[in-house]
Amino acid sequence: MNGIVVTGGAGFIGGNFVLHWLGQGLGPLVNLDKLTYAGNLQTLASVQDNPGYTFVHGDICDAELVAKVFAEHKPRAIVHFAAESHVDRSILGPEAFLKTNIDGTFTLLQAARNYMATLSEEDQKNFRFLAVSTDEVYGTLEPNDPAFSETTPYAPNSPYAASKAASDMLVRAWFHTYKLPVLTTNCSNNYGPYHFPEKLIPLMITHALAGKPLPIYGDGLQVRDWLYVIDHCKAIAAVLEKGTPGETYNVGGNNQRTNKEVVHTLCALLDELVPDSPYKPHAQLITSVKDRPGHDRRYAIDATKIEREIGWKPEETFETGLRKTVEWYLANKEWVEGVTSGSYQQWMSANYSHRTGAAAEKAGAVK
Numbered sequence: 001m002n003g004i005v006v007t008g009g010a011g012f013i014g015g016n017f018v019l020h021w022l023g024q025g026l027g028p029l030v031n032l033d034k035l036t037y038a039g040n041l042q043t044l045a046s047v048q049d050n051p052g053y054t055f056v057h058g059d060i061c062d063a064e065l066v067a068k069v070f071a072e073h074k075p076r077a078i079v080h081f082a083a084e085s086h087v088d089r090s091i092l093g094p095e096a097f098l099k100t101n102i103d104g105t106f107t108l109l110q111a112a113r114n115y116m117a118t119l120s121e122e123d124q125k126n127f128r129f130l131a132v133s134t135d136e137v138y139g140t141l142e143p144n145d146p147a148f149s150e151t152t153p154y155a156p157n158s159p160y161a162a163s164k165a166a167s168d169m170l171v172r173a174w175f176h177t178y179k180l181p182v183l184t185t186n187c188s189n190n191y192g193p194y195h196f197p198e199k200l201i202p203l204m205i206t207h208a209l210a211g212k213p214l215p216i217y218g219d220g221l222q223v224r225d226w227l228y229v230i231d232h233c234k235a236i237a238a239v240l241e242k243g244t245p246g247e248t249y250n251v252g253g254n255n256q257r258t259n260k261e262v263v264h265t266l267c268a269l270l271d272e273l274v275p276d277s278p279y280k281p282h283a284q285l286i287t288s289v290k291d292r293p294g295h296d297r298r299y300a301i302d303a304t305k306i307e308r309e310i311g312w313k314p315e316e317t318f319e320t321g322l323r324k325t326v327e328w329y330l331a332n333k334e335w336v337e338g339v340t341s342g343s344y345q346q347w348m349s350a351n352y353s354h355r356t357g358a359a360a361e362k363a364g365a366v367k
């Protein structure tokens, strides 16, 4: 019983976590992933022959499969990343979010309970179910509000956030009712290598490199608290080892930035790192487009509990993390090409074609 099962390990954060875990020699790992549009085995190419790594292609809503994976691999912990994760997709099609993020978590919790009952008393004591969640469950902040803490009431605003809040509530109830030893982490916006280019930072990098418009929603003054993905992976590994069952831990990067600031910083970095780009200065590509409905204005994480109780704090500043990220995208164009063909193009058209009406009207507002 020395290995772990990870769900959603072919996605952005899960993929970085799998690489981190195996890279640090932290023990055997099984990755259960459905390989939706967001899952990509290219990310895991470097570990596919690692004897400590097993990939299982499947859905977390498939109770029979999940039970079989737990029974066969006898994990000491489950780390649950699998989710539909993009707010804009949840606005255009919420069903998949309810299915994976709520039914999927329920299926995993039930399977974990049944599996735990088969373990020795000693192994039951050490077993953990860690659910990876988001700061978006707390809703939105005004400019001068204190950052979200673990006791901030839940107030989700998007279908994505609502589905993650529901997932967190199930996890909480399975602790109180069934004594399943759960841990929950609520993190802020992650960025870094292997990030699917539908989210803000990788979308802006890949568009800028291709000379395409950089679409900022609304006035671009929404604030996110950016967390470098490897810092997040280290936080999860630390909570798994040191966290108290039933507790939640907020994980943040202490990097609050407006979207406008983020995109301008990226453009300046690209001007420096790609000096012969025909699109220089890249900031000329910035375009204002129609806002996201129900767009949360500000997220910020108070990460003092995890620092105090677990001893974790972020190592990267936004400047060092963003530079590493841009350098990674410049060095890994094949990975980007692999994920931006086919259905990605359909998503770009579905999400952006109806926004362009506001572009002319608001252009300039964000520059």
Ligand code: NAD
Residues within 6 Å of the ligand: 007, 008, 009, 010, 011, 012, 013, 014, 015, 032, 033, 034, 035, 036, 037, 038, 039, 040, 058, 059, 060, 061, 080, 081, 082, 083, 084, 085, 086, 100, 104, 132, 133, 134, 135, 164, 187, 188, 189, 190, 191, 196
């Ligand atoms: P992602 O969308 O990049 O990856 C999700 C992964 O889950 C993919 O590999 C996908 O194939 C898999 N998956 C989806 N549905 C599945 C199903 N039914 N069964 C099995 N696998 C399935 O997501 P991410 O950005 O890596 O996020 C990971 C977790 O972290 C999610 O729970 C998300 O809510 C949370 N989170 C993400 C961020 C962020 O900034 N990316 C911030 C806060 C919290």
Ligand code: TYD
Residues within 6 Å of the ligand: 086, 087, 088, 189, 198, 199, 200, 201, 203, 215, 216, 217, 218, 222, 223, 224, 259, 292
């Ligand atoms: P995103 O990366 O989708 O993460 P989240 O919605 O979970 O915070 O978006 C980050 C911020 O960037 C959010 O305020 C929406 C904004 N945004 C744009 O302005 N333009 C875009 O094309 C995208 C994808 C996001």
